[in-house]
Amino acid sequence: MDGPAVEIEYLKKRYGSFEALAGVSLSVPRGSVFGLLGPNGAGKSTMIKSLLTIIRPTECRGRMLGRPIGDRATLGKVGYLPEHARFAEYLTGREVIAYSAGMTGVPVRETRGRVDRLLETVGMKAWGEKKLGTYSKGMRQRIGLAQALVNEPEIVFLDEPTDGVDPEGRIDIRKMIEGMKAEGRTVFVNSHLLGEVEQVADQVAILSHGKVIRSGSVAELTGTGKHFEIRTLGPVPPALRERLESAGIQVAGDRIGVPAKDAGEVQSVIDALRAAGIVIRELKESRQSLEELFLSAVQGARQEGGQP
Numbered sequence: 001m002d003g004p005a006v007e008i009e010y011l012k013k014r015y016g017s018f019e020a021l022a023g024v025s026l027s028v029p030r031g032s033v034f035g036l037l038g039p040n041g042a043g044k045s046t047m048i049k050s051l052l053t054i055i056r057p058t059e060c061r062g063r064m065l066g067r068p069i070g071d072r073a074t075l076g077k078v079g080y081l082p083e084h085a086r087f088a089e090y091l092t093g094r095e096v097i098a099y100s101a102g103m104t105g106v107p108v109r110e111t112r113g114r115v116d117r118l119l120e121t122v123g124m125k126a127w128g129e130k131k132l133g134t135y136s137k138g139m140r141q142r143i144g145l146a147q148a149l150v151n152e153p154e155i156v157f158l159d160e161p162t163d164g165v166d167p168e169g170r171i172d173i174r175k176m177i178e179g180m181k182a183e184g185r186t187v188f189v190n191s192h193l194l195g196e197v198e199q200v201a202d203q204v205a206i207l208s209h210g211k212v213i214r215s216g217s218v219a220e221l222t223g224t225g226k227h228f229e230i231r232t233l234g235p236v237p238p239a240l241r242e243r244l245e246s247a248g249i250q251v252a253g254d255r256i257g258v259p260a261k262d263a264g265e266v267q268s269v270i271d272a273l274r275a276a277g278i279v280i281r282e283l284k285e286s287r288q289s290l291e292e293l294f295l296s297a298v299q300g301a302r303q304e305g306g307q308p
């Protein structure tokens with residue numbers, strides 16, 4: 001089937017007089033990993049819950065897998081890992097996944113095989129018969145991912161999948177997301193962990209105060225702001241450091257970060273360093289990281305909105 005996996009034309013959600021989503025539109029290409037980024041309270045979970053009809057949107061126009069958002073049959077082709085997912089402590093990992101299989105209509109004769117495969121995929125084979133009460137946070141999160149996949153969904157919604165997971169576990173989860181994509185699924189990931197999303201997402205949207213303030217591929221979004229890094233032999237003396245910082249240049253020890261359109265614009269900084277007798281070891285051009293873009297976009301949106 002053609003067309004985007006999710007196409008939101010207009011989504012608004014009010015909680016009383018508070019507008020959590022202010023008429024958002026976005027499009028998620030089929031078979032891609034889509035990262036919805038935004039600070040705490042931006043409306044990320046509200047967006048997923050609206051799409052899955054867990055909460056009732058105030059106004060919603062759009063399509064999921066070619067059908068109107070909220071269509072029952074389409075929701076059967078979707079997997080979901082809720083934020084702060086909590087499953088019953090007295091169930092085993094295997095039982096949690098099997099329960100999800102039952103809820104999503106997986107045929108009973110297929111359940112055992114699928115649960116076995118999923119326990120293996122999420123690295124929990126040795127723990128399948130143990131109760132959740134004995135699991136670490138990271139293990140619970142792995143079982144959460146497994147239960148989200150049990151109905152072999154076309155789209156998987158993951159709300160903060162690496163929440164409470166250690167660095168090694170995060171790498172595993174990233175690989176699992178890549179695996180889901182390799183199997184042809186569309187993955188919609190909510191996160192405030194930019195570095196992680198940057199590594200795995202094809203497309204991202206940045207949400208702030210219920211509005212999408214940027215969207216595009218990571219390369220498109222980060223390619224617009226160039227950045228140069230100068231490394232010096234020894235740290236920059238405090239007086240010069242202050243002068244540079246007041247011009248919007250970041251100084252951290254022997255590293256100087258210069259936002260600039262081209263190498264020509266960096267020359268005045270080099271001149272100032274040379275005039276102070278500082279030896280330059282290295283000059284390199286780097287892309288703006290998603291984190292820098294995120295911070296400047298969110299701060300810009302706040303200022304426009306008159307917020308602190």
Ligand SMILES: Nc1ncnc2c1ncn2[C@@H]1O[C@H](COP(=O)(O)OP(=O)(O)OP(=O)(O)O)[C@@H](O)[C@H]1O
Nearest residue numbers: 015020038039040041042043044045046047083192
């Ligand atoms: N049931 C509710 N009633 C009233 N306000 C709510 C409700 N649920 C969420 N909100 C508000 O809506 C806004 C968006 O919340 P949401 O949980 O979608 O944010 P989020 O981007 O997922 O944040 P986080 O990164 O902390 O998970 C917040 O200001 C929140 O306080």
Ligand SMILES: [Mg+2]
Nearest residue numbers: 044045046083
């Ligand atoms: Mg959330």
